[in-house]
Amino acid sequence: MSEILSLALIFSAIRLATPLIFAALGGMFSERSGIINIALEGLMLAGAFTAAVATFELSNPYLGLLCGMAAGGAMASVYAIAVIKFEANQVVAGTAINFLMLGLPQLISGAVYDSSGSTPQIAKEFLLPEFFNRVSIASVLAFLLIPICWYIMYKTPFGLRLRAVGENPAAADAAGVKVIGLRYTAVIISGILAAAGGAYLSTGQSSLFTRGMTAGRGFIALAALILAKWKPVPVLLACLFFGFTEALTIPLANYRLASGETIPVQFVQIIPYVLTIIVLAGFIGLSRAPKALGIPYTKEK
Amino acid sequence: MKILREIISPLAAVFLAFVVGAIIVLLIKDNPIETYRILLANSFGSVKDIGWTLFYATPLIFTGLAVAVAFRCGLFNIGAEGQLYVAAFATAWVGIKFGGTVVDNVNWSWMSLPAILLVPLCIITAIVAGGIWGAIPGILRAKFGSSEVINTIMLNFIGIALVSYFTQYHFKNPGPILETAPIGKAAFIPQLHEYFSFIPKDVPLNFAFVIAVLMCVLVYIFLWKTKWGYELRAVGQNASAAEYGGISPQKQIITAMTISGALAGMVAINEVLGFRHNYYDGFSAELGFLGIAVALLGRNHPLGVFIAAIFFAILMRGEIFVDAFTRYVSKDIGLILQAIAILFVACLQKYSKK
Numbered sequence: 001m002s003e004i005l006s007l008a009l010i011f012s013a014i015r016l017a018t019p020l021i022f023a024a025l026g027g028m029f030s031e032r033s034g035i036i037n038i039a040l041e042g043l044m045l046a047g048a049f050t051a052a053v054a055t056f057e058l059s060n061p062y063l064g065l066l067c068g069m070a071a072g073g074a075m076a077s078v079y080a081i082a083v084i085k086f087e088a089n090q091v092v093a094g095t096a097i098n099f100l101m102l103g104l105p106q107l108i109s110g111a112v113y114d115s116s117g118s119t120p121q122i123a124k125e126f127l128l129p130e131f132f133n134r135v136s137i138a139s140v141l142a143f144l145l146i147p148i149c150w151y152i153m154y155k156t157p158f159g160l161r162l163r164a165v166g167e168n169p170a171a172a173d174a175a176g177v178k179v180i181g182l183r184y185t186a187v188i189i190s191g192i193l194a195a196a197g198g199a200y201l202s203t204g205q206s207s208l209f210t211r212g213m214t215a216g217r218g219f220i221a222l223a224a225l226i227l228a229k230w231k232p233v234p235v236l237l238a239c240l241f242f243g244f245t246e247a248l249t250i251p252l253a254n255y256r257l258a259s260g261e262t263i264p265v266q267f268v269q270i271i272p273y274v275l276t277i278i279v280l281a282g283f284i285g286l287s288r289a290p291k292a293l294g295i296p297y298t299k300e301k
Numbered sequence: 302m303k304i305l306r307e308i309i310s311p312l313a314a315v316f317l318a319f320v321v322g323a324i325i326v327l328l329i330k331d332n333p334i335e336t337y338r339i340l341l342a343n344s345f346g347s348v349k350d351i352g353w354t355l356f357y358a359t360p361l362i363f364t365g366l367a368v369a370v371a372f373r374c375g376l377f378n379i380g381a382e383g384q385l386y387v388a389a390f391a392t393a394w395v396g397i398k399f400g401g402t403v404v405d406n407v408n409w410s411w412m413s414l415p416a417i418l419l420v421p422l423c424i425i426t427a428i429v430a431g432g433i434w435g436a437i438p439g440i441l442r443a444k445f446g447s448s449e450v451i452n453t454i455m456l457n458f459i460g461i462a463l464v465s466y467f468t469q470y471h472f473k474n475p476g477p478i479l480e481t482a483p484i485g486k487a488a489f490i491p492q493l494h495e496y497f498s499f500i501p502k503d504v505p506l507n508f509a510f511v512i513a514v515l516m517c518v519l520v521y522i523f524l525w526k527t528k529w530g531y532e533l534r535a536v537g538q539n540a541s542a543a544e545y546g547g548i549s550p551q552k553q554i555i556t557a558m559t560i561s562g563a564l565a566g567m568v569a570i571n572e573v574l575g576f577r578h579n580y581y582d583g584f585s586a587e588l589g590f591l592g593i594a595v596a597l598l599g600r601n602h603p604l605g606v607f608i609a610a611i612f613f614a615i616l617m618r619g620e621i622f623v624d625a626f627t628r629y630v631s632k633d634i635g636l637i638l639q640a641i642a643i644l645f646v647a648c649l650q651k652y653s654k655k
Contacts, residue, residue: 038379038450078644088647091377091450095593096643102587103636104325111329111629219454226451266466273455280447289448 009247011134015205017243019044019214021142022197023221024228024235025149026190032153032230033186034166034292038094039079040194041218042101047072047195049105052119052202052209053112061128065199072195073188075101080187084180087296098218106211119202119209128204138200143236145193150232162186166290169297179297194218223276230290242272310652311598311605314645315612322638331629339626340619340634350618352493352504356576358614359506360385360568360585362513364592365599365606366520367435367564371449372601373524374557375537380438380453381565382589383460384431388566390464391430392573393481393580394472396423400485404474409482416487420574423488424512427569434460435562436555443551449558457589468582479582490574507575509567516564517603523560524603533557565589594643613639 023040030037037043050071055064079097082088106117113120130136153159161182164172169179197217202209224242228234249265256262323333345351364381371378378384396402399422401413414422438452465479472481490508494500524530535543536553544550572584595613599605620635 036450038454082644082648086648087651088644089650091379092593092597092647093644095379095590096640096647099587099590099594099636099640099643103633103640107325107631107633107637108329110631110633111331117631117633216458219458222451223455264466264470266462266469270459270462273458277441277447277452277455280451281441281445282447 009244009251012247012250013240013244014135014139015243016246017239018136018139018142019197019200019205019217020221020224020239020242021145021236022138022200023194023218024224024239025145025232026193026197027222027225028149028153028190028230028232028235029162029186029193030190031225031293032166032290033162033183034169034290034295034297035080035083035183035187036090036094036294037187037190038091038222039076039097039218040190040221041214041216042094042098043072043075043079043191043194044198044201044214044218044221045098045101045105045212046075046191047198048202048213049101049109049119049198049209050195051199052122053109055126055203056120056122056208059123059126061126061203064203065128065196068199068203069192069195072191072193072198074191075195076188076191077184079191080184083296084183084187087298090294102212105209109209117211122203122207124207127207128200130204136200136204138196138204141196146232146236153232158182163290165297166292169292169295173297173299179299183297194221197221220272223272226289227272227276227279245269245271307600307602307605310649311600311609311646314598314642314649317645318638318642321641322634325637326630326634329629331627336623336627336630336634339622341615342619343622344615344619348499349501349504352500352506354611354614354618355510356504356506356571356614357617358610359510359513359571360588361591361595361610361613362517362607363567363571364565364589365595365610366516366603367561368592368596369599369601369603369606370520370524370533370564371557371561372596373537374533374553375540376439376442376554376557376561377450378435378438378453378558378561378565379450379593380435380456380460380562380589381592382585382587383453383457384434384562384565385568385572385585385589386464387434387460388427388431389569389573389584390467390481390580392423392427392569393484394467395426396484396488396573396578397472397482400488402482402485404482407482409472410485413485414487416489419485419487420490423484423574424567424570427566427573428563429566431566431569432559432563435565436559439555439558439562442558443554464580465582468580472580474579481580483579484573488574489578490570492575505576507571509571509575512567512570514607516567517607520564521603529556565592591639594639597643598646 027037027040047068051064051068054067055061082093083090109119161177165179165182173179224238228238248268252263326333326336344354367381368378397409398411399414402409438449441447441452442449474482493506494502532548533553536550540550595609599609616635620632623630624632
């Protein structure tokens with residue numbers, strides 16, 4: 001087993017966990033305010049596409065990242081208007097955003113770059129840099145975000161209000177908290193963060209945007225968020241764990257048992273999902289969602 | 302008046318989607334009117350086009366009905382994708398094992414059943430396999446109160462990974478593609494061109510479409526004309542009131558998710574028995590997720606689901622030609638129109654309830 005468990009595997013796990021951390025933290029803001037965020041996948045795609053285009057056009061990964069985050073925020077505000085102002089069903093609207101982001105980037109890049117849906121390759125020197133050729137600056141940012149988000153969530157009035165709105169919006173409203181405004185802010189933050197995770201995929205882990213390149217990572221981030229019981233520090237651990245299982249599939253694919261057989265990667269791939277179901281069912285500590293999650297708020301007249 | 306109110310918001314949503322779509326087409330410097338003409342003309346311009354459109358509509362009817370039944374019980378089945386994959390593999394497995402499949406002197410099967418036994422056996426397998434995969438999140442919701450939304454998403458990944466494992470390690474047909482050996486000929490269901498000579502031979506519209514239409518009728522009868530359907534809808538309307546009235550919400554939740562999964566599983570009838578005649582890894586291009594859109598646009602009513610499935614199928618058929626015959630617009634326009642239509646219909650729901 002020693003050839004599998006190596007330092008390279010740890011770095012690989014961190015790399016793979018990075019986009020998940022961004023997206024899961026984003027999801028945390030939205031869901032803690034009472035808005036389900038199935039759209040994380042689409043918001044990541046918005047970030048990945050915009051960052052890839054902006055980085056290519058401007059030859060600057062940081063501007064690319066900012067543009068990606070702005071696109072994520074913009075797309076999230078579309079989602080926020082749908083679910084907050086129009087009280088659209090959150091799961092349905094989220095699914096719509098995911099579909100939209102599966103189509104729109106291809107349409108645009110197909111028209112602008114005359115390609116079959118991917119963006120042009122970004123030269124290596126314009127990608128997000130890595131320290132010691134191992135740890136991306138995005139990973140460092142992701143790790144720094146954990147204490148920052150923890151502080152915002154638990155030590156600031158904003159965080160307190162956010163949590164109150166997610167648990168009991170009527171009571172928060174009575175106490176003078178602007179429920180609607182807070183929810184808009186929370187959803188837009190979630191879009192910005194999820195998009196940052198997506199941007200890392202297209203301008204750090206790889207060097208271009210390809211169709212549906214998030215490959216379900218938005219949903220995995222959602223699973224990590226639930227596993228972490230909507231709390232920032234456990235989010236880090238859950239994402240690292242998910243990153244680790246994903247990292248394992250790479251060496252495992254080439255690893256042979258003494259009998260000469262390979263270990264099916266599919267069995268490793270499903271571990272996070274099975275675990276999420278088990279945790280959600282309450283077998284390993286209860287994972288309780290914010291009380292008002294998914295319920296639109298209308299002010300009593 | 303009631304019908305008018307039911308259809309006005311889906312129609313408005315579709316109209317608005319086409320307006321926004323036109324703006325997007327204009328922004329990428331192409332002609333929206335020409336794009337829409339190509340999109341629609343090739344979907345029902347000839348018998349061949351209509352045949353293809355109905356063929357594309359078939360799986361969407363199944364997944365749309367699946368999502369609608371769960372919706373009527375107040376549940377979200379995001380898991381149709383996983384359910385139809387599991388069902389498709391199981392159906393192919395039965396079709397191979399009992400269909401006398403031999404490829405290049407390798408015998409994959411246990412026995413050769415005649416069509417009269419094998420076809421029903423395969424159809425039952427599709428229904429049962431999908432039903433089981435749908436029942437799991439139903440049971441988890443009923444017994445542990447855990448969200449069926451999250452569990453169905455997780456079970457999508459698990460189901461797709463498991464059938465991919467079985468295909469890759471135990472049933473892979475030699476060659477570069479991840480697919481199983483073909484099912485026995487006795488498991489094939491008839492193509493409609495065999496009965497209707499006006500349908501061109503290259504249109505794969507098959508008996509599964511007839512079953513899909515039949516299921517629309519059966520789901521309607523079940524939901525509105527039987528006691529079981531009444532109880533299921535009662536839980537969807539108001540679970541605690543239903544419980545007070547002596548209906549067990551737990552039982553209804555499990556029933557609804559099982560039926561929902563079974564309906565999603567019936568996609569396998571079209572795909573495996575009627576079209577591809579084997580299990581092909583990754584065959585479903587989001588058919589399960591599109592079911593959510595179909596159900597919603599169809600107001601969770603079987604007739605609405607049928608119409609919405611046809612509409613989506615028109616986009617799926619037409620987008621191929623848009624891709625080929627416009628300068629800039631790619632086939633993604635179909636998916637974009639679908640997405641925007643869902644978003645609008647979800648936003649308009651608030652107003653149509655009143």
